[in-house]
Amino acid sequence: MSLNCDIVKDLVALYHDGVASEASVAEVKAHLKECKSCRNYYKLYRLSAPPTLNYNFTATGNYGELAKHMRVRRLWMLVAALSYVSASICALIMLILRIKRK
Numbered sequence: 001m002s003l004n005c006d007i008v009k010d011l012v013a014l015y016h017d018g019v020a021s022e023a024s025v026a027e028v029k030a031h032l033k034e035c036k037s038c039r040n041y042y043k044l045y046r047l048s049a050p051p052t053l054n055y056n057f058t059a060t061g062n063y064g065e066l067a068k069h070m071r072v073r074r075l076w077m078l079v080a081a082l083s084y085v086s087a088s089i090c091a092l093i094m095l096i097l098r099i100k101r102k
């Protein structure tokens with residue numbers, strides 16, 4: 001037993017959720033095989049723990065898709081800004097024409 005029981009009890013949550021490092025998993029597994037107290041703790045933990053979330057820690061995020069989405073959004077914001085400016089210019093011209101008519 002290389003890890004002490006307190007450390008194993010701290011790592012049990014990470015081990016259970018599958019987010020512990022390979023080294024931690026190996027150490028916790030080895031400890032659980034040999035230590036009855038920690039094994040019982042882990043059994044109780046499994047019964048009381050919420051269902052594990054399916055974390056996806058792979059770094060293969062779809063950045064190309066995100067960049068495309070941001071480009072499209074930027075384009076729409078540009079179109080909206082140009083529309084606002086041209087509508088303001090039209091309103092100003094109409095106001096000037098109305099003032100001149102009087």
Ligand SMILES: [Zn+2]
Pocket residue numbers: 004005008031035036037038039
């Ligand atoms: Zn132990």
